[in-house]
Amino acid sequence: MSADNTITVKFFARLREELDTASLTVEAESDLTAGKLLQSLAARGGSWTQLAGAHPVMIAVNQVMTKPDTVLQPGDEVAFFPPVTGG
Amino acid sequence: MSADNTITVKFFARLREELDTASLTVEAESDLTAGKLLQSLAARGGSWTQLAGAHPVMIAVNQVMTKPDTVLQPGDEVAFFPPVTGG
């Protein structure tokens, strides 16, 4: 978590590769939810459109799995990733 | 299994100790079942009376668990023992 007014966004596995992005930061906005952030990223076009629902995307906020309606706070770490396949 | 006209009877664990007998032989008789053999042994009196039903007794014939109505053949190996407690 950073102390300023940004939110850190991380991507893993297939998403990290296909978006060619491991991490980025966005400005925190009031009432921004994880789901709305996902939609705004999908609107970037290109490979980002897959975030709009073509594949299941799991969400963690501050390293805890959560749902799209979770409201984000400045300094939060949000992660988007495909369903896990460990073990 | 012996080749003659006898049946070998074995006892294990608490029964072996309390009867002070690991093994004995009886004459094979037609229609002798494991259950009848157990009752005839119980009729010996003393510690043998416990075979009459005071404690559960499990029966194996030729090393396979079986029921009291199993008919015994000459040469069979019959074993009587308490419920098992391994593992």
Add this chain to the structure above:
Amino acid sequence: MIRVQQEDFDPAEEYRALRDSGSGTGAIATFTGLVRDSGDLKGVTGLFLEHYPGMTEQVIEGLVREASGRWDVREARVIHRVGSLALGEQIVFVGVCSAHRGDAFAACEFIMDALKTSAPFWKKEITGDSEHWVEQKAADLDRSQSWE
């Protein structure tokens, strides 16, 4: 591989044998039982394990065969010790390797549960200078019947 023996065993050797037993192995489940106070008596210092030589091995082979019919079992190894054992010693080992995780767990637990209710072993608890045959627990019978 089934062994009934007085000597201790090394679970690491059994694990290696399971792992080396063939291709397609993705899952190895093991169980080791240790001697502990059963709660029937206070101050237990050890156990004496009696068995029915010959029948024991046959029963365990039957259990492994049954498990192999119900689940994917690439290899199973079962060791049960007999004789005098002190508190904390290893008493029983069951290891199963399988292509699938669920099968490895199920077969291992099934063999272990059935071993306790159908293999001819009897435990005597030693407490100082007295001793006491352990009675079969209803819970063990229940666990084994839940597989039927």
Add this chain to the structure above:
Amino acid sequence: MIRVQQEDFDPAEEYRALRDSGSGTGAIATFTGLVRDSGDLKGVTGLFLEHYPGMTEQVIEGLVREASGRWDVREARVIHRVGSLALGEQIVFVGVCSAHRGDAFAACEFIMDALKTSAPFWKKEITGDSEHWVEQKAADLDRSQSWE
């Protein structure tokens, strides 16, 4: 004890640590997963394992805590490897020691099942010069939901 690491591990050392972890231990259940062809692709030669550092450890700690709340767990050890792994290599270890056999099996299997569906690890299968992210299997979700 939870470890996420590139290096291989020795199940024998983990077993010893479980066995030495305290009195009252009567039962030790372990599970080891090995790299195998998932069946999604032919000719798989290895895996690459990615994870989410920090979150991974937190999730596994939560699973061990949950298991300890549901069953008697004296000690649990979980190791998950990351990075490049060849076919046949060890990938995951879960070991539980308990006073009771049923608790050891249940807690070990619960942790392993939940690990597959809730810990942030992702597998990529390597096949010669191509690679392919493994998709989550419905069967794994079902197995984990059966614990709820």
